[in-house]
Amino acid sequence: MKTIIIDHKNDLHLVASCPTVAALGFFDGVHLGHQKVIQTAKKLAEKIGLKTAVISFFPHPKEIIGKTGERVHYLLPPAEKAKKFSRLGVDYFYLIRFTPEFARVESKDFVQKYLIPLQIKHVVAGYDFTYGRKGKGNLDTMEEESGYSITVTKVENVERNDEKISSTLIRNKIQLGFMEALPNYLGEFYETKGKMVCTEGKAELIWDRYYMLPPEGCYDVAIYKGHGWVEGRVLITDQQKTYWLGPSIPSAWSVFRVKAKWISRNIRFISEIVEAPGKKLVSIRG
Structure with missing residues (x-):
């Protein structure tokens, strides 16, 4: 093309x-x-x-x-x-x-x-x-x-579940955190691309421009880092920062390109981040 x-x-x-x-x-x-x-x-x-x-x-x-x-x-x-x-x-x-x-x-x-x-x-x-x-x-x-x-x-x-499929509808679903609903309208999971920045046991995901993120919370995702897809969780803070919770958070400082498939919101976790003494990010169970 x-x-x-x-x-x-x-x-x-x-x-x-x-x-x-x-x-x-x-x-x-x-x-x-x-x-x-x-x-x-x-x-x-x-x-x-x-x-x-x-x-x-x-x-x-x-x-x-x-x-x-x-x-x-x-x-x-x-x-x-x-x-x-x-x-x-x-x-x-x-x-x-x-x-x-x-x-x-x-x-x-x-x-x-x-x-x-x-x-x-x-x-x-x-x-x-x-x-x-x-x-x-x-x-x-x-x-x-x-x-x-x-x-x-x-x-x-085109309609799904008596709703007209539109970009506005999809944005509304993302704003509510209903990521699991998006394949009904997109035909696939919503994907974002960016980079993972790993420092001292933290893994922050910094997304490219022109993507939309869901609200604060914990989400099940699949991350592609060049060697296949890895399923895990991310945590979005009230500042709209995104952290990869694992598995396999690199301990050494590194930066690499990633893409993510947003699968669903994980309501078992409270959308809160605390700094552990070892500088690692941990999620708090509800």
């Missing part, structure tokens, strides 16, 4: 690689609803002999046009989204920088100055997708705004 970063200064006629069917959206988390949109685009592209593209944006529009100081809780960094798109069979990933200038682009200009120069022939998106300044454009207006050079497919939402 080829990833192409786009901002308002690009000449998109030079950027475009070939005609495509494009899935359009922010796709934070690439949950089952997003996957349905992308898979629909992939099937349509194969049917008419075109490549498949994903068009997305970064940062989140709320960071640019939302309330001052409003914090956006991301589920995945753009690079990890790209990996998921690639596994879904996407050929091109167009990532548009969402800037104040882009936020002022009218809906028709988005179609005429972005989608058409990128040689988008068909757009697939969720039924409630909007675009352009103040979200005035939608899939019902896109065909007309393209001069009928672009056709569209509207994908209905």
Whole structure:
């Protein structure tokens, strides 16, 4: 898959690689609803002999046009989204920088100055997708705004347990610590990546940017350190620091890359950390 970063200064006629069917959206988390949109685009592209593209944006529009100081809780960094798109069979990933200038682009200009120069022939998106300044454009207006050079497919939402799967729903589950529920919406356990810093018997996990952590508490996880998955527990403090409780906490100072699968909240442990005399972190049973 080829990833192409786009901002308002690009000449998109030079950027475009070939005609495509494009899935359009922010796709934070690439949950089952997003996957349905992308898979629909992939099937349509194969049917008419075109490549498949994903068009997305970064940062989140709320960071640019939302309330001052409003914090956006991301589920995945753009690079990890790209990996998921690639596994879904996407050929091109167009990532548009969402800037104040882009936020002022009218809906028709988005179609005429972005989608058409990128040689988008068909757009697939969720039924409630909007675009352009103040979200005035939608899939019902896109065909007309393209001069009928672009056709569209509207994908209905996916539900689990009578709930519409959405990035907002997943964020709410994480905020409540319901990590065991996430495979119902993501199709897999939620994963984060970062580094483990081991000093004097402590093992702190420092996560990369653009992941979301659950609240203070103890959680069952699986950690991958380059030699297979190891199941254990982590403790998140009220300061949102994360500590690996083992098994096998290295005693020597070391730093290495890890990724974690968040399995479930472990309610048998109180979310409290104390410093033992030997400087080791211990959890307190409830």
